[in-house]
Amino acid sequence: MTQKYRVHVMAVIRVPFEVEAKGQVEAAEKAADMTWGSGNLTGEFADEITSFLVDEVGDEEYDRSRWYEYSGDKLVPMDPVTSYLEMREVLEMANGLKVNE
Numbered sequence: 001m002t003q004k005y006r007v008h009v010m011a012v013i014r015v016p017f018e019v020e021a022k023g024q025v026e027a028a029e030k031a032a033d034m035t036w037g038s039g040n041l042t043g044e045f046a047d048e049i050t051s052f053l054v055d056e057v058g059d060e061e062y063d064r065s066r067w068y069e070y071s072g073d074k075l076v077p078m079d080p081v082t083s084y085l086e087m088r089e090v091l092e093m094a095n096g097l098k099v100n101e
Contacts, residue, residue: 004057010050015043051078 017034021027052068052075059065067078 006055006057008053008055010052012046012048012050013043014046 015035017031019027019030019034021030050069053065054068055062055065068075069078070076
Protein backbone atom coordinates (compact mmCIF):
# COMPACT_ATOMS: atom_id res chain seq x y z
CA MET A 1 0.00 0.00 0.00
CA THR A 2 1.29 3.47 -0.82
CA GLN A 3 0.78 6.75 1.01
CA LYS A 4 0.39 10.21 -0.51
CA TYR A 5 2.92 12.81 0.63
CA ARG A 6 3.27 16.54 0.14
CA VAL A 7 6.98 17.29 -0.18
CA HIS A 8 8.28 20.84 0.22
CA VAL A 9 11.67 21.20 -1.46
CA MET A 10 13.73 23.97 0.11
CA ALA A 11 15.87 25.11 -2.79
CA VAL A 12 18.18 28.06 -3.25
CA ILE A 13 17.22 30.33 -6.13
CA ARG A 14 19.11 33.10 -7.84
CA VAL A 15 17.04 36.26 -8.51
CA PRO A 16 18.82 39.19 -10.17
CA PHE A 17 17.88 42.80 -9.40
CA GLU A 18 19.26 46.03 -10.81
CA VAL A 19 19.38 48.77 -8.19
CA GLU A 20 21.05 52.14 -7.75
CA ALA A 21 23.03 52.50 -4.52
CA LYS A 22 26.04 54.21 -2.97
CA GLY A 23 27.82 50.90 -2.40
CA GLN A 24 27.55 47.13 -2.53
CA VAL A 25 26.07 46.72 0.96
CA GLU A 26 23.34 49.25 0.24
CA ALA A 27 22.70 47.55 -3.12
CA ALA A 28 22.30 44.17 -1.38
CA GLU A 29 19.96 45.71 1.22
CA LYS A 30 17.80 47.26 -1.50
CA ALA A 31 17.63 43.94 -3.35
CA ALA A 32 16.65 42.16 -0.13
CA ASP A 33 13.82 44.65 0.38
CA MET A 34 12.61 43.98 -3.17
CA THR A 35 12.69 40.19 -2.90
CA TRP A 36 9.63 39.32 -0.80
CA GLY A 37 6.29 40.68 -1.84
CA SER A 38 7.33 42.06 -5.20
CA GLY A 39 5.24 39.49 -7.07
CA ASN A 40 7.46 39.81 -10.14
CA LEU A 41 10.25 37.41 -9.25
CA THR A 42 12.00 35.74 -12.13
CA GLY A 43 15.02 33.67 -11.43
CA GLU A 44 16.61 30.28 -11.66
CA PHE A 45 17.57 27.49 -9.31
CA ALA A 46 21.08 27.81 -7.93
CA ASP A 47 21.64 24.02 -8.02
CA GLU A 48 21.34 23.68 -4.25
CA ILE A 49 18.64 21.96 -2.23
CA THR A 50 18.98 22.68 1.48
CA SER A 51 16.29 20.39 2.87
CA PHE A 52 12.92 18.70 2.43
CA LEU A 53 9.79 18.90 4.56
CA VAL A 54 7.62 15.81 4.07
CA ASP A 55 3.97 15.92 5.14
CA GLU A 56 1.64 12.94 4.99
CA VAL A 57 -1.56 13.84 3.14
CA GLY A 58 -4.46 13.51 5.58
CA ASP A 59 -2.33 14.22 8.67
CA GLU A 60 -4.11 17.48 9.47
CA GLU A 61 -2.17 18.03 12.71
CA TYR A 62 1.20 17.43 10.96
CA ASP A 63 2.17 14.94 13.68
CA ARG A 64 4.04 12.77 11.17
CA SER A 65 5.72 15.61 9.22
CA ARG A 66 9.49 15.27 9.09
CA TRP A 67 12.48 17.27 7.83
CA TYR A 68 15.28 15.65 5.80
CA GLU A 69 18.65 16.84 4.50
CA TYR A 70 21.57 15.42 2.60
CA SER A 71 24.54 13.96 4.44
CA GLY A 72 26.94 13.35 1.58
CA ASP A 73 24.82 11.59 -1.04
CA LYS A 74 22.35 10.11 1.45
CA LEU A 75 19.05 11.69 2.53
CA VAL A 76 18.77 11.57 6.33
CA PRO A 77 16.36 12.94 8.97
CA MET A 78 17.37 16.34 10.35
CA ASP A 79 18.18 16.59 14.02
CA PRO A 80 15.38 18.21 16.08
CA VAL A 81 17.26 21.47 16.70
CA THR A 82 18.05 21.97 13.01
CA SER A 83 14.46 21.06 12.11
CA TYR A 84 13.12 23.69 14.54
CA LEU A 85 15.41 26.39 13.15
CA GLU A 86 14.52 25.45 9.57
CA MET A 87 10.79 25.63 10.38
CA ARG A 88 11.22 29.10 11.94
CA GLU A 89 13.01 30.31 8.81
CA VAL A 90 10.27 28.95 6.54
CA LEU A 91 7.55 30.54 8.69
CA GLU A 92 9.36 33.89 8.67
CA MET A 93 9.66 33.82 4.88
CA ALA A 94 6.04 32.73 4.42
CA ASN A 95 4.74 35.41 6.76
CA GLY A 96 7.18 38.11 5.75
CA LEU A 97 7.98 38.79 9.40
CA LYS A 98 10.01 37.49 12.30
CA VAL A 99 8.53 34.81 14.53
CA ASN A 100 8.55 35.77 18.23
CA GLU A 101 11.18 33.96 20.28
